[in-house]
Amino acid sequence: MQLLTVEDLKVSFPTPDGVVEAVRGVSFSVDRGKTLGIVGESGSGKSVATQTIVGLNPGGKVSGQARFEGRDLLTMGRDELRRLRGAEIGMIFQDPLSSLHPYYRVGWQIMEMIRNHTDMTKRQARQRAIELLELVRIPQPHRRVDDYPFQFSGGMRQRAMIAMALALNPKLLIADEPTTALDVTVQAQIMELMQRLQDEFDIAIILITHDLGVVADVADEVLVMYAGKPMEVADRRSLYYRPHHPYTVGLLESLPRPTNKGQRLKPITGQPPSLIHPPQGCPFHPRCPYVMDRCVSEMPPLDDADGGVAGHRSACWLPSDIAGASPELDAQRLDVAQRNRTAVAAAPEGGAR
């Protein structure tokens, strides 16, 4: 059994402008020792989905299931969830400065976390805090434990956050854009640290990011989200080398990669859609170069793609065997699309700047 299994999660928020449908039916699972990467742009619902399962989105309308070791997190009482959060599920967020309280010493904040969940004495908790800071390689932990967050650099703050998240040996770590605010060199340190700790403690990690580069060498499985829906899920090799969904293909093509060296970057035209009035059918259809009549009205199911190798699934009406990104495959996709397109669907203008 998987450590965490999320099924058909839906989250919406009422706002004065209308109901924002942030997550519109997403399923995923992750097991101990494995890393699930969730990739998406702003507004794709990637953060909302994971925050909801740990109860950090009060006010949202939630449906679906999120079973953590068999218990449904979504129906769990607040106190029970509170005991679980921190102790069994650790979390780290993008901005390590605003995640730490500026008025309290770093060590005190880690101790508070430990003492909240266990009956350790102050002295024991402090000892544990020092051990943890050492574990995440903060130099001179016995001294730095009494520092305030502003005395730490960005990378050290994020390491302190990881220390706090791991204080109680959680089984699952949710890392929401953990390296986005950091320099590449520090990003490399943090990613290395997370992998080392995963190996050591057999933790399941959900790594949420907008950066396909960050998940390329750490994720076992990658889920691509767009406008609150899952677009494609695959093991990382399939996702990078044999992407099926045009959105995934578009994301990869718009990045400078060794494979498109010397070519002009191919951006995805247009803008991500509004979540108050998401497009009918496939949410990506207004930006998709391969749009067909069917895409405008019917949302494709998340089905096996490329033979379903290692659980490769994609939500797209294009033939499931066209997988990969190359000019030939582009031509094939266009060919299929043109044969299945009448005036109903109009492909976005490719030449737009």
Next chain:
Amino acid sequence: MSTETLLRLENVVKHFPVHSTRLLRRTEGVVHAVDGVDLDVRRGETVGLVGETGCGKSTLARCILRLYDLTSGRITFGDTDITELSRRKMRPHRKRMQMIFQDPYGSLNPRRRVGPIIGDPFAIQNVADGEERKRKVQELMELVGLNPEHYNRFPAEFSGGQRQRIGVARALALRPEVIVCDEPVSALDVSIQAQIINLLDDLQDEFGLTYIFIAHDLSIVERVSDRVAVMYLGKIVEFGPTEQIYNHPRHPYTKALLSAMPSADPDVAEARERIVLRGDVPSPIDPPSGCSFHPRCPKAQQHCVDVEPPLEVKFTDPPAHRAACHFPVGDGEVLAHATPELALDTEGDVL
């Protein structure tokens, strides 16, 4: 790209004084934000500036535009030494140089309509007014891929990518020769980044623009730059043609930066030699002696502590490629497991 030098920086230094507060034990000092930079930029090329937070790349950009006065050094733009020009004498030169900022939210006044925002440069420089100004603004909007009918909208009605286009239009208004792009795409979504990169590329071809392109995303810098300068603690530690810097880095810092670059390709990511640098960038208030990279360098020796290395050509590299290192990295040399012969100080943030 021509060989004409459009912009020349000679030993540019910018220090910011630090005043004493009760929290800082040090009573007074200076932040060595830019600490002796020589750089020449040719007409029509793109020079990329890379480095970690606090290395001085944005300060350097602001010095080039004379948004800061230099502590010392000299900046020549075309034939004119602009280092000491007064505000009034500087004004005619201002229209030749513009800037695009990182944050498309913070760099546009939310209470003003987009048309007037883009038209500001015309107003300031007294170039056009009334209907003519409006017509010029709408031309610019069209040029950068915005709908000219949105002239009267507010910034809030545009997405991040569209706002960055507004910033580009404003920078282009006076047909500048140089545009300094300070992290122009890092606040944008991946699918939108490429749109802006391509737009900048097209505009460069169309108007022969010269870009100084600052970014922390090394793969984007590689894609847009003709030459790349790597900065560390206020100094340029390596400078050269892009393919030289990326394929034959000589400075261990450059090598480490490149090795940390995320690659959206699992095979490349796995095969890569990963050099994880120890610790953080030291304080620019009190930079290390000799080569300022020595506390983090896997190849550091005593010589690096004592003597600051000059920026010079290494091995048989082309003369345009220079690095400031006593023990440059050879092609194919592996640094990941190198341990410095130098004993590290016990005080510092060294892992």
